[in-house]
Amino acid sequence: xxxxxxxxxxxxxxxxxxxxxxxxxxxxxxxxxxxxxxxxxxxxxxxxxxxxxxxxxxxxxxxxxxxxxxxxxxxxxxxxxxxxxxxxxxxxxxxxxxxxxxxxxxxxxxxxxxxxxxxxxxxxxxxxxxxxxxxxxxxxxxxxxxxxxxxxxxxxxxxxxxxxxxxxxxxxxxxxxxxxxxxxxxxxxxxxxxxxxxxxxxxxxxxxxxxxxxxxxxxxxxxxxxxxxxx
Amino acid sequence: xxxxxxxxxxxxxxxxxxxxxxxxxxxxxxxxxxxxxxxxxxxxxxxxxxxxxxxxxxxxxxxxxxxxxxxxxxxxxxxxxxxxxxxxxxxxxxxxxxxxxxxxxxxxxxxxxxxxxxxxxxxxxxxxxxxxxxxxxxxxxxxxxxxxxxxxxxxxxxxxxxxxxxxxxxxxxxxxxxxxxxxxxxxxxxxxxxxxxxxxxxxxxxxxxxxxxxxxxxxxxxxxxxxxxxxxxxxxxxxxxxxxxxxxxxxxxxxxxxxx
Numbered sequence: 063x064x065x066x067x068x069x070x071x072x073x074x075x076x077x078x079x080x081x082x083x084x085x086x087x088x089x090x091x092x093x094x095x096x097x098x099x100x101x102x103x104x105x106x107x108x109x110x111x112x113x114x115x116x117x118x119x120x121x122x123x124x125x126x127x128x129x130x131x132x133x134x135x136x137x138x139x140x141x142x143x144x145x146x147x148x149x150x151x152x153x154x155x156x157x158x159x160x161x162x163x164x165x166x167x168x169x170x171x172x173x174x175x176x177x178x179x180x181x182x183x184x185x186x187x188x189x190x191x192x193x194x195x196x197x198x199x200x201x202x203x204x205x206x207x208x209x210x211x212x213x214x215x216x217x218x219x220x221x222x223x224x225x226x227x228x229x230x231x232x233x234x235x236x237x238x239x240x241x242x243x244x245x246x247x248x249x250x251x252x253x254x255x256x257x258x259x260x261x262x263x264x265x266x267x268x269x270x271x272x273x274x275x276x277x278x279x280x281x282x283x284x285x286x287x288x289x290x291x292x293x
Numbered sequence: 294x295x296x297x298x299x300x301x302x303x304x305x306x307x308x309x310x311x312x313x314x315x316x317x318x319x320x321x322x323x324x325x326x327x328x329x330x331x332x333x334x335x336x337x338x339x340x341x342x343x344x345x346x347x348x349x350x351x352x353x354x355x356x357x358x359x360x361x362x363x364x365x366x367x368x369x370x371x372x373x374x375x376x377x378x379x380x381x382x383x384x385x386x387x388x389x390x391x392x393x394x395x396x397x398x399x400x401x402x403x404x405x406x407x408x409x410x411x412x413x414x415x416x417x418x419x420x421x422x423x424x425x426x427x428x429x430x431x432x433x434x435x436x437x438x439x440x441x442x443x444x445x446x447x448x449x450x451x452x453x454x455x456x457x458x459x460x461x462x463x464x465x466x467x468x469x470x471x472x473x474x475x476x477x478x479x480x481x482x483x484x485x486x487x488x489x490x491x492x493x494x495x496x497x498x499x500x501x502x503x504x505x506x507x508x509x510x511x512x513x514x515x516x517x518x519x520x521x522x523x524x525x526x527x528x529x530x531x532x533x534x535x536x537x538x539x540x541x542x543x544x545x546x547x548x549x550x551x552x553x
Contacts, residue, residue, distance in 0.1 A: 114450075115453075116454075132451065132454040134451055138450055139447055139448050140447060140448065141447075143327055143447070144327070144443075145323065145324075145326070145327045145443065145446075145498070145507055146498060146502055146503055146506070146507045148502070148504070151505070155440045178502075
């Protein structure tokens with residue numbers, strides 16, 4: 063049986079007298095792709111921020127590992143506040159060698175010649191890859207990502223998730239990821255936590271993502287249709 | 294307009310000292326521009342006015358008086374921010390407007406110019422050395438905190454998970470700004486400190502494609518505008534503060550023709 067790397071008990075968050083999360087308990091085992099699913103306003107981002115100690119909360123949160131890398135959602139990254147900064151200078155803020163910078167750039171699919179490009183001139187997809195490279199800089203064992211494909215087109219979205227999937231396999235990572243896309247859960251999750259301020263379901267996607275539970279998450283009329291690609 | 298082309302040791306001291314202060318103003322300005330805090334320099338500059346008035350009235354150093362009132366002003370902003378739900382910029386506006394009013398009540402007519410637009414022409418050798426040493430010390434502190442501050446400006450959440458003590462770095466950063474403003478008011482007065490920190494950084498941003506170049510060019514433009522401004526003020530027998538800012542603005546205009 064795999065060891066738990068995160069255990070959350072009765073997590074509640076109240077901000078400015080609004081209950082954001084109520085009594086949420088779950089655990090994440092080593093080498094899982096653990097996806098937090100829920101509609102907009104469900105408290106997914108707050109949940110991630112709470113487990114990282116970024117918002118006041120009640121309940122207990124226990125991490126068994128401390129080399130955790132976090133990628134905030136795009137809306138919390140102030141790209142417009144950046145000074146003229148090259149990709150190499152940005153990654154060097156992590157205090158890693160130039161050789162390592164080139165290596166992780168290659169790992170995330172960024173060409174070497176982008177090292178001298180200004181960060182604010184990168185496309186959204188390249189910017190996100192650079193942030194993933196940043197997160198990998200200190201060889202984390204846990205990667206926490208919040209909506210990593212916001213603002214990226216469908217093609218780009220799939221390449222980012224494929225990249226995360228291969229990193230998970232190659233590096234034995236544990237990935238905790240927030241999304242509101244159900245198809246991402248089907249394709250990549252080993253476990254899913256469904257919330258809408260409260261815990262709605264938690265477990266293996268094929269077990270818990272029933273029509274009944276999807277209706278609880280997104281409202282009546284939501285169904286899943288399985289389809290197979292012939293080619 | 295008369296012209297004075299004489300050169301003396303007093304002028305040399307003023308040029309060197311203002312170059313040190315201009316350099317550190319440009320350097321910290323590059324970080325303030327990143328954090329959209331350039332105008333904060335102006336507000337803090339205005340807060341120094343009662344301190345300058347006090348220094349002029351009782352014959353102690355104006356930068357010391359300025360620093361004292363900056364500490365009082367920042368503490369007042371911090372306290373009001375905790376006690377009310379007013380946005381920071383509104384509280385800053387209240388505190389700096391009150392500071393200007395208090396200063397204008399107590400400043401003698403002949404001292405108003407010095408307080409508002411600065412005067413470095415009569416700086417003593419000792420004060421010049423102390424000022425330059427403080428400027429160099431602030432440079433090293435800012436250089437040390439710069440990488441962490443850049444991460445914080447991208448996202449405080451990111452900084453927190455990188456185990457950066459956000460509150461501590463913010464405090465050090467604010468203390469450095471207060472120090473630079475206290476030094477800057479001697480040269481350009483309480484009225485134009487925002488320009489002292491903002492214009493070199495803006496000019497440098499136009500010309501730079503990397504962080505290392507951006508901070509270095511900002512420092513150099515800050516130092517150059519102050520040195521040339523003091524010299525130009527001496528030659529034209531015009532006030533130093535405005536001449537420095539005009540030099541800075543000319544360098545900014547030149548920067549528009551550069552491509553990073």
